[in-house]
Amino acid sequence: MLKQRTLQSLTKAVGVGLHSGQRVELTLRPAQPDTGIVFRRVDLPLPVDIPISAVAVTDTRLASTISNAGAKVFTVEHLMSACAGLGLDNLYIDITAEEVPILDGSASSFVFLLQSAGIVEQNAPKRFIRVTQPVEVREGDGANVKWARLDPHHGYKLSFEIDFHHPAVDSTGQRVVFDMDTGNYVRDIARARTFGFTRDVEMMRANGLALGGGLDNAIVMDDYKVLNSDGLRYDDEFVKHKILDAMGDLYLIGKPLLAAYSAFRSGHAMNNKLLRELLSRPDAYEVVTFEDARKAPPGLAQLAPAW
Numbered sequence: 001m002l003k004q005r006t007l008q009s010l011t012k013a014v015g016v017g018l019h020s021g022q023r024v025e026l027t028l029r030p031a032q033p034d035t036g037i038v039f040r041r042v043d044l045p046l047p048v049d050i051p052i053s054a055v056a057v058t059d060t061r062l063a064s065t066i067s068n069a070g071a072k073v074f075t076v077e078h079l080m081s082a083c084a085g086l087g088l089d090n091l092y093i094d095i096t097a098e099e100v101p102i103l104d105g106s107a108s109s110f111v112f113l114l115q116s117a118g119i120v121e122q123n124a125p126k127r128f129i130r131v132t133q134p135v136e137v138r139e140g141d142g143a144n145v146k147w148a149r150l151d152p153h154h155g156y157k158l159s160f161e162i163d164f165h166h167p168a169v170d171s172t173g174q175r176v177v178f179d180m181d182t183g184n185y186v187r188d189i190a191r192a193r194t195f196g197f198t199r200d201v202e203m204m205r206a207n208g209l210a211l212g213g214g215l216d217n218a219i220v221m222d223d224y225k226v227l228n229s230d231g232l233r234y235d236d237e238f239v240k241h242k243i244l245d246a247m248g249d250l251y252l253i254g255k256p257l258l259a260a261y262s263a264f265r266s267g268h269a270m271n272n273k274l275l276r277e278l279l280s281r282p283d284a285y286e287v288v289t290f291e292d293a294r295k296a297p298p299g300l301a302q303l304a305p306a307w
């Protein structure tokens, strides 16, 4: 049987929120089988649990925000991406403010934390959402078109294309395909950082956003070039970060997908719209388990061996 996974022990991290600039403490704790991933706002007078789900996503303007009973957590996507990449099913995430810390702007610090705590299998079958019919969402047309879709696939594969016109981005790859069967999330995707432009950052700061952002946790560009003195971590770091974000956004459905995701200029809002479209079509998916782990796609069955 292909089993669910959780952490072996708890682990903590302290950082600042990208937008709020607020100091925040995270405690990642093991959870029982079938708990799923649950954020808990422990700073509120009465702690509020926010289980991840496609419909818990309430704001996607700059990051993916989830809510429950009036409590929110902003910028969950990089941590969710690490959970997706390591195949974690059950986890409590205690948080002392309303935004997940940005750490280094990628998922690699979360990967390190989760792997350091150890990942263990649990005695319950791992449940996947298998896409059985193509599902697509699309907006705009001509030069403004953007779309995202899921197709049936025995495994998990993502293909993303960006279309930025900027001297620092034009020269890098604008399209990436990442296949969990043949690629390695920790090596190939997790280190890609979020990115932004100085002119946007100035505008965002004037509006009380991006207060925790800087060269330590983002690729920052002016109108011509990358300003970080150590350059890029991957030649195609920009589009790889979009794959990282998409993996986090899609994991908010609450179970790993068996599907091929492809997208052109998609973002947090469209990724969530795609999940809602899928869930509105019961003919387009089914929940499956693997009694025989050898029948599961190898990239999803052999994830992150327990340390």
Ligand SMILES: [Zn+2]
Residues within 6 Å of the ligand: 077, 078, 194, 241, 245
């Ligand atoms: Zn991101």
